[in-house]
Amino acid sequence: MKVNRSTIRLAKWVIGRDKEEGASPPIREVECTTCMEKSPAETNQIDGDIWALQHTGRNGHTGYREIVTSFLRSRPAEGKPVGGRDQEQGTS
Template sequence: MAMKAGWQFADWDLNVDTSASGSIYQHQCMTCGEKSGVAATAEGPDVWCLRHAGLTGHTDFRGAVTTFFRASLAEGSR
């Protein structure tokens, strides 16, 4: 019995997933490694950086934003 294989190609789109929570923000001190809490806006982590700088004298920070995406078949791709 011979087996046949076939390929089917489709176009996909990648979009920001707005059905779940939005982006999340967290900042980290590059001197000591301490991190802010995770927040739904950058305001909380930004304030954390300023307070941390005032308390410790540390001035270098890294900000991370996590955004969620969803892949879906492009319109008319099937």
């Protein structure tokens, strides 16, 4: 995709959690730090927790790492329209 860099430079940008309609929620996995086996990737916390507790019961492993994948989106900052003038300071 070709990016029009001059348009991007005219705005102040922010990045944060993707809140667009249909955006994926964060995805969570729990990984055993002893054997590196992982829970299935899920969008809820309870499934990974249950997996870890069952894994502890089966193997005696007690250390886990939480891996969370969050989806971000960049957008022009509020009050800083693309191609417009800076509404707070009067500069572009």
